[in-house]
Amino acid sequence: MINEVETFAELISTNAASGIVFNDNVTEEQNLQALSAAAFINNVHIYKLNPANELEFFASYNKTGQAPVRAMFGQTEKLATPTFGADALEYMMPVTLEGDRVGYTYIRASIDALNKLTLNTILITCSVLLLALMLSFLLTLRLQRSVTHPIEELVYLVQQISHQKEYSSRAKASSLKELDILGSAFNDMLATIQQHIERQELAEEEYRRLNLSLEEKVGQRTTALKEANKELIQTLEKLHQFQRQIVQNEKMASLGDMVAGVAHEVNTPIGLGVTASTMMLDRLTQLQKDFENKNLKASALAKFLKEGEENLNIIYRNLNRAAELISSFKQVAVDQTSENARAFAFKQLMDEILLSMRPKLKKLPHDIQLHCDPNLTIESKAGPINQIMINLIMNSVIHGFEFMEKGQIDIWVEMQGNNKLSIRYVDNGKGIPEHLCKRIFDPFVTTKRGQGGSGLGMHLVYNLVTQALNGSITVTSEEGHGVEFQILFPVRMLEHSDIAKSS
Template sequence: MTDKAVKLSIKSLFLWVVMSITTFSLAVLSSLAVYTQIKTYRHELESNALMLAKLVARSAATYLYDETPERIEAALSNLTAAEHVLNAHVYKAQNKSLAPQIFASYNKEGQLLLGGKENQLSALFMAPQLADNGKYLELSTKVFDTETNISLGWVYLRVSSDNFNQLVGKSIWLNLAVALALLAISFYSAVRMQRIVTGPVENIANFLQRTSRQRDYSARASGSTIKELDILADAVNVMLYRMQEYMQKQREAEEQHRKLNASLEDMVSHRTTALKDANQELIQTLEKLHQFQRQIVQNEKMASLGDMVAGVAHEVNTPIGLGVTASTMMLDRLAVIQKDFENKTLKASAMKRFLDESNENLNIIYRNLNRAAELISSFKQVAVDQTSETSRSFCVVQLVNEILLSLQPRLKKLKHNINVNCDPTLSVETKAGPINQILINLIMNSVIHGFESMEKGTIDIRVELVSNNKLKLVYTDNGKGIPPEIRKRIFDPFVTTKRGQGGSGLGMHLVYNLVTQALNGSISITGEEGDGVEFVIIFPVVNAKTSE
């Protein structure tokens, strides 16, 4: 644990809690006591003053009725016995539209006659008020005729509140002194109680620190007179006992480990030597396996090329055979014409028929020789691309058409449709051979696997630029799709659905290697079983050109 963190001790926490609760309780109680005493003193002051005012009002009732102010003033002079009375005024009531008029007054020596109180009589009658920051108390009461109970006027009384303020001050100081004394007693009691509670805790803490430094787990903590601390001491002793057992077992285990390590060193040395030999043999076997795999992949490529050669050779035989037949017929007709010419029996009709037949045969020879030349040129370019790893510039549509033309011998007996969607002016520079082999493998996979038991399938090849230096090739078919257990391993070697039926399982593995290694691109597959398949191939190109 770090020493930078602020820590609270049980001592300070105990003192803070006890003193906070005590201070809050004393503050609340003292405030309530002071408030109650102030309220009592003020009630007493108001009661005494109201009693004097009522006495003055009762004695002034007869004099107000007789309108003899001298007698009222003589009666008011008796208020000199009440030292706290400063001013006493008797007001005579007028009609309702006029304010009461002062009739007689008493002013203590040194006090002036107060004026302007006529408008405050009703308010002071309802609630006496402390004036001039609490130095005086002002109140009023009505003067009634004792016989008719008719209001004759008002009595205004102003008394000093010095005695009230002195009592309030004494009460506050007394409560404050009592609170401080109780706080001192509480602090002393809290300190004593804190020592009783925290003393055993400190002893246990010191014991644990000493035990931790000395690592003497055989020591035991002493009990306490406090139940909870005694339980803590028992728990500490149980922990020390278990730690002592654990340390003993650890020492025994370390001893066993030392003996075991000593006996294992020779065994590890022998096993290491055997493992090195096994690893060397495994590396050699793995190299042979890779070599065998590369040989199989190369054989697969050459087998594909051989199948294409056989198909193109068969396809070339037809136009060449037609050309030979037409040329033989021309030679026969030429021999007949030459004989008639030599015998001078040549007729114009025979010459015309010869010319027509010659024109027809020469057209046949030209068309078939041109067809054979196209097939041979396409096959030558495809064969060069398949065996070459160099980059060249080419028109993408022309390359795809050449590939489809080379596959025509194998596809002409089938009713499948192949649609090519590409900008006819799109030209790029990249390796044509891998693209050639990729499309051939994908098309043949669709024909053999995807369109199995299908009379007419559709293949869509879409090529587009996704940026200035990336070409995207999307190959889709509407075949039966790929099962999920095969799709997740489709690019692994020797994965095929035609096991034992001539399928090597290297076609898609070859496609994956050509895309990722030869073209430095990526390939992904989507589609569910029964919904066909879609391959998305993206690879970099250079010098991409298009009319757009």
């Protein structure tokens, strides 16, 4: 639009130059009537310079139905460039003849067409945006369906299996990697359950078959048993003499093996469970062979029952320990815990924590000093405190005291007022680099990446302090000068009278 206005102004100025020189304004106004073909031009003024170098009105053009506008004598500099107003575009161009300025041309053009173009552009843009939003909504629904449909199928399969006990069903493969992994694990679990049920059915069938033939076998063995009765009585008399000693030795040996195994294989409890279950299968196979070969003795059956009980206890403890380790490793939100508060002496709790860590710390020359009033008794959640202190101590041992011959840990515990407990944990290790100190409580921050470090220990400590205990924790450290943790959380301090009432 600016280009068109400038072009018309130049044409009008060129035509008006001769009219101004010859002072023929009549002819010039007749020429200006040709502008009626340009619908967007509302008003045109031609001014001439008099001998006093002042502007005078020379000729004008007003579009039909358009009101005249006032003279623009003082706007030559302001309108030297096309200027948009509220409803029009105004422009003044000098009229020159052979290099001399003889006057000015003023054009006022309507911007209605421009406004309509702008409105159409806005409407088109809004329409395209609305269409894009509708397409995005439809695509979102389609994507949501592609994600939720496999989940709905898996949920339906789980419900069907839980009601009908049909363990031969299998989950279908999914295009989503995570759901496909979940489906594969679910299918493996179903296969394991189905195999277990089949083995159980076979065992029950074998048991029924043995019961049917038991009377016949008893009759066949009655004579042999009578002949061996005297020998068995003598053997049993000897066995009774050593029975207590043997049972006690087996208990002590089993307890020793279990303690040594847990201390040595604390990171691989599932392996112990597998070993114990394999041993049970071997003993069961041997027992079945002895039973089929008619060599089964009461002492062997008693020994099997005893060993079976011990091995099942080992399997349970190790699988439970494995579940706890996995839960501790994955636990990044402490609100999953539901431990209730209880009353305890803090120094006694710390002694129990250090005693439980003795297998890990006894081979290390590090010194741990607890500065705490032995009579300090509080009511709080002992479980989170236990896990916090274990994580802090192991963090110092693994990271802070690395390549150190002997490390020192000091733990100061005291009450602040009557309802807050302060724990100040200080070690003299190698400290934390500044770039890690700012992110020490973030998940997966570790200096042992690829060496067994998960980076969840301090994040778990932070969650336990802030969420389980409703407290706060801060860290201060310089590389090479150890680390200090300040923990503050609300507790209820108990007097001896309160402890007696609660007990």
